[in-house]
Amino acid sequence: MACGWTADGADEESSLTGTVYIGGKNDQPGFNLHSGHTDRGFEPDLATYLGKRIGFTPKWHDVVSAKREQELLDKASALVIATYSITPLRDELVDFVGPYFVTKQGFLVREDYEGIKSEKDVAGKVICTVEGSTSAIAALPDGTTPHEESDYSTCVRKLQQGDVDAVFTDEALLYGYVEQQKNSGTPLKVVADVSFGNINRYGIGLPEGRRGDCEKLREALRHYLSEEWASDVKAQLPALVAAYPGDWENHFRPDEEDVDTYSSCKD
Known part of the structure; x- marks a missing residue:
């Protein structure tokens, strides 16, 4: 090193x-x-x-x-x-x-996914975030299944493969993946007006x-x-x-x- x-x-x-x-x-x-x-x-x-x-x-x-x-x-x-x-x-x-x-923090989903439209919809979903991040310790609704990876690229790949329902982290960071994947076979979007955790x-x-x-x-x-x-x-x-x-x-x-x-x- x-x-x-x-x-x-x-x-x-x-x-x-x-x-x-x-x-x-x-x-x-x-x-x-x-x-x-x-x-x-x-x-x-x-x-x-x-x-x-x-x-x-x-x-x-x-x-x-x-x-x-x-x-x-x-x-x-x-x-x-x-x-x-x-x-x-x-x-x-x-x-x-x-x-x-x-x-603020938010949710990244597949562009055709409508399963999260409000805070209550997060319950019961599999949500990917990254170990050691502020999003990993944010309080999500009871019934949410957290899934942690070491980096967000892995979370995004699992999202596009259908292994998780959403990626949860800082909204600003999520828009970088929206731009990167806009012409891919599985474009993505940030869920509007749904947020947990701190600014x-x-x-x-x-x-x-x-x-x-x-x-x-x-x-x-x-x-x-x-x-x-x-x-x-x-x-x-x-x-x-x-x-x-x-x-x-x-x-x-x-x-x-x-x-x-x-x-x-x-x-």
């Missing part, structure tokens, strides 16, 4: 120089999809912007949801940018800068105590939200934009004040 940074001294010794190893997902269309030796998506766009502004070159390193905290605790990566929701429990182990995306706020994870790096990232992220966030969402998540015509920024864009509220390094 590649080592993201080795400095164990004072915070002034920044880890955000030269090549910076970033733990990310490699199978999440719209957010980060590794193909042809290249990482494409909203999160690589974000990392490229941060690197140019701060002065480092991102190098991606695959990490699954359940291993994100350990990735930082082991210093295998200097940062984790992996649709990584900021939660109090995670914040006890690692630090966060963000959010850079805000989303999720994606943050940049970093090891605890790197206050200087935290402040650099926070300042760069503030600029990103006003300068390039909207254009990157339009480019990488067109199905999400189409689902909320004229109103998508209100649903998914964090306020600049949110970055101050939820980042571990507060003014």
